[in-house]
Amino acid sequence: xxxxxxxxxxxxxxxxxxxxxxxxxxxxxxxxxxxxxxxxxxxxxxxxxxxxxxxxxxxxxxxxxxxxxxxxxxxxxxxxxxxxxxxxxxxxxxxxxxxxxxxxxxxxxxxxxxxxxxxxxxxxxxxxxxxxxxxxxxxxxxxxxxxxxxxxxxxxxxxxxxxxxxxxxxxxxxxxxxxxxxxxxxxxxxxxxxxxxxxxxxxxxxxxxxxxxxxxxxxxxxxxxxxxxxxxxxxxxxxxxxxxxxxxxxxxxxxxxxxxxxxxxxxxxxxxxxxxxxxxxxxxxxxxxxxxxxxxxxxxxxxxxxxxxxxxxxxxxxxxxxxxxxxxxxxxxxxxxxxxxxxxxxxxxxxxxxxxxxxxxxxxxxxxxxxxxxxxxxxxxxxxxxxxxxxxxxxxxxxxxxxxxxxxxxxxxxxxxx
Amino acid sequence: xxxxxxxxxxxxxxxxxxxxxxxxxxxxxxxxxxxxxxxxxxxxxxxxxxxxxxxxxxxxxxxxxxxxxxxxxxxxxxxxxxxxxxxxxxxxxxxxxxxxxxxxxxxxxxxxxxxxxxxxxxxxxxxxxxxxxxxxxxxxxxxxxxxxxxxxxxxxxxxxxxxxxxxxxxxxxxxxxxxxxxxxxxxxxxxxxxxxxxxxxxxxxxxxxxxxxxxxxxxxxxxxxxxxxxxxxxxxxxxxxxxxxxxxxxxxxxxxxxxxxxxxxxxxxxxxxxxxxxxxxxxxxxxxxxxxxxxxxxxxxxxxxxxxxxxxxxxxxxxxxxxxxxxxxxxxxxxxxxxxxxxxxxxxxxxxxxxxxxxxxxxxxxxxxxxxxxxxxxxxxxxxxxxxxxxxxxxxxxxxxxxxxxxxxxxxxxxxxx
Numbered sequence: 001x002x003x004x005x006x007x008x009x010x011x012x013x014x015x016x017x018x019x020x021x022x023x024x025x026x027x028x029x030x031x032x033x034x035x036x037x038x039x040x041x042x043x044x045x046x047x048x049x050x051x052x053x054x055x056x057x058x059x060x061x062x063x064x065x066x067x068x069x070x071x072x073x074x075x076x077x078x079x080x081x082x083x084x085x086x087x088x089x090x091x092x093x094x095x096x097x098x099x100x101x102x103x104x105x106x107x108x109x110x111x112x113x114x115x116x117x118x119x120x121x122x123x124x125x126x127x128x129x130x131x132x133x134x135x136x137x138x139x140x141x142x143x144x145x146x147x148x149x150x151x152x153x154x155x156x157x158x159x160x161x162x163x164x165x166x167x168x169x170x171x172x173x174x175x176x177x178x179x180x181x182x183x184x185x186x187x188x189x190x191x192x193x194x195x196x197x198x199x200x201x202x203x204x205x206x207x208x209x210x211x212x213x214x215x216x217x218x219x220x221x222x223x224x225x226x227x228x229x230x231x232x233x234x235x236x237x238x239x240x241x242x243x244x245x246x247x248x249x250x251x252x253x254x255x256x257x258x259x260x261x262x263x264x265x266x267x268x269x270x271x272x273x274x275x276x277x278x279x280x281x282x283x284x285x286x287x288x289x290x291x292x293x294x295x296x297x298x299x300x301x302x303x304x305x306x307x308x309x310x311x312x313x314x315x316x317x318x319x320x321x322x323x324x325x326x327x328x329x330x331x332x333x334x335x336x337x338x339x340x341x342x343x344x345x346x347x348x349x350x351x352x353x354x355x356x357x358x359x360x361x362x363x364x365x366x367x368x369x370x371x372x373x374x375x376x377x378x379x380x381x382x383x384x385x386x387x388x389x390x391x392x393x394x395x396x397x398x399x400x401x402x403x404x405x406x407x408x409x410x411x412x413x414x415x416x417x418x
Numbered sequence: 419x420x421x422x423x424x425x426x427x428x429x430x431x432x433x434x435x436x437x438x439x440x441x442x443x444x445x446x447x448x449x450x451x452x453x454x455x456x457x458x459x460x461x462x463x464x465x466x467x468x469x470x471x472x473x474x475x476x477x478x479x480x481x482x483x484x485x486x487x488x489x490x491x492x493x494x495x496x497x498x499x500x501x502x503x504x505x506x507x508x509x510x511x512x513x514x515x516x517x518x519x520x521x522x523x524x525x526x527x528x529x530x531x532x533x534x535x536x537x538x539x540x541x542x543x544x545x546x547x548x549x550x551x552x553x554x555x556x557x558x559x560x561x562x563x564x565x566x567x568x569x570x571x572x573x574x575x576x577x578x579x580x581x582x583x584x585x586x587x588x589x590x591x592x593x594x595x596x597x598x599x600x601x602x603x604x605x606x607x608x609x610x611x612x613x614x615x616x617x618x619x620x621x622x623x624x625x626x627x628x629x630x631x632x633x634x635x636x637x638x639x640x641x642x643x644x645x646x647x648x649x650x651x652x653x654x655x656x657x658x659x660x661x662x663x664x665x666x667x668x669x670x671x672x673x674x675x676x677x678x679x680x681x682x683x684x685x686x687x688x689x690x691x692x693x694x695x696x697x698x699x700x701x702x703x704x705x706x707x708x709x710x711x712x713x714x715x716x717x718x719x720x721x722x723x724x725x726x727x728x729x730x731x732x733x734x735x736x737x738x739x740x741x742x743x744x745x746x747x748x749x750x751x752x753x754x755x756x757x758x759x760x761x762x763x764x765x766x767x768x769x770x771x772x773x774x775x776x777x778x779x780x781x782x783x784x785x786x787x788x789x790x791x792x793x794x795x796x797x798x799x800x801x802x803x804x805x806x807x808x809x810x811x812x813x814x815x816x817x818x819x820x821x822x823x824x825x826x827x828x829x830x831x832x833x834x835x836x
Contacts, residue, residue, distance in 0.1 A: 016457045018448025030436025044460035074611045286707025293703025304731040307723035
């Protein structure tokens, strides 16, 4: 079994000056890892011709695949394309497909195609054009001297589009990689260390060729089983058999075997029950609504949200009582219950979630420190509320509060259907 | 004027596998930049002896300073220290200061000092010990063959402690560095290529020692001027003078000289005018509210949002008329104007922004393709609406629509104050 080695090279003075964090190289190497390609080095260089020529030469001596991002914009400081052409003694020519794509993007936005943008469609003649449907900079694929060299724009969503739709499928075809199979088991509402002690007995008994990784994120832990081998079907059933052993232990903390986001698992539950959802967000300030509506098709079960950032809006739009706010405060069980019930009524939904907390950095007290968040879920059979203590960091509180609210809803729906 | 060049090398398999994002190299190069040391390359390699020996050799040929992080833990996979010793034909010896530090840390936590931890105090004899008061792994400084080589642990707060207290002060003394000054000009509402042709005359006339870079992101372009020279005050005023030439050309597309986000610039405008803001979001689904409320202190100018994802909610909560929805559809100038005016009324705000569009991937028609977004801003002197055409990608449309809405508000406030 031959290993396939890759190097990832990010180009841009702004990376070297420390003005932006390079997240592209992490994303790329994680994707390569999934198809069994090993990243052996990552390099960041500036927008300088000599630096690009040097790394092209060096990296080809070590790796089978070179993946470049950055330096493909229309401006003068972006020189990746012409430097790669120079390296291969090649010239740039307008590629008709690339030009069609640039033209379409400009026309769909009602802009005229300038000469500087027409030049974005020029690529080295030795390159295979990779279609970037979400931007004007083309992707390029070179198969030279038995090495694969790929160049993509540095804008993360453009790079990700190109990787998913053009680069990874081609790499899978070009190289015959060993079979690597991943299975992801998603859990929510249990911390990494608790989970680890709960399933230690199972982890220790896993066979040599199946490895377990814990991938924690906001309120969730994904368990990733990775197996490698030559017999794909055998490997698949081995991983399934190992995974099935642990489901009963995980119980309701297990929420998806299909590597879905919590929002997608909840969408399925709502649709299955012909139910709809509304939200009322104070401290999460729109993030909960955004995390739901980021999913295509959400309008079939999501009615909408009321975000009453001021107390007046809480009274006007959700019917929270003035004396409740005065006696218990906006961050209280009493208020959050009235918010959830008010949203359910105003938006005429089956379920309604509400959040009210102290996101920080200011506004905390001894009794209610920053990170105190009240959550409520109103449903057909009543309302439940729960208090959580998150962190001192505003953005973490916003995101963690949203995920915890979604889990409160998930458990309510599951309990009602038991 | 001699430039001082550095390379930053991060060591760790977890970086190559894409399991963690390397934030150390960004932090280090930003600090180096502040004292005029230019990072010319960043490299990430795994915990392998050959990879470390290779990069030690290569980087010394290019740079004056090599800064390593990672691979200094007590476990077997951490081999940075002994590999550097091997490179210099050196041996490891227990350093008394390092041992004192390790002993103190263990005793203060009530732990016994094991042999494996005693070995953390062993460093190459040619190294100067750098005191890591916040962890057990020592920092090391080598001055060999006229090159400075620094090795620090990869744990971010330990690395930062060592940089601030040991490394940066020594580098300032060792090298006499030129001054590097950056100035960032933030623009919104004009694409990179249009901006580039508009300011080409100015870019071409910049003096040799002042360079311009375009840093594009969603709906925005940051212009970064970077100058280097020996006279700090002179350089500063030269950069200011060059920057000032372009402000009139940028006009209202220029929104910040303080490197602020658009939301922060708008917060300042609202507070200055004693004005408040509400939002009504259909296609942006909460993202606009989130981008505002992600900023601490937003409750002093932001009243809240109504997110009427269903047509019924648009009528119930914002007073959009049924015949408007029937005759023009939810994605129309007429609807979005009623949404903005309805939100202004319901939430009792000075300004209200509304969005209604086809985020995709489904729901597009020939007349209104995916990416069609109507925006409206209602203010004290009336309401304006604008249509934009974004992309086919749901998340891009959500984010781009939100930024464009904010810019519509910004321009309305500016016009009223002219």
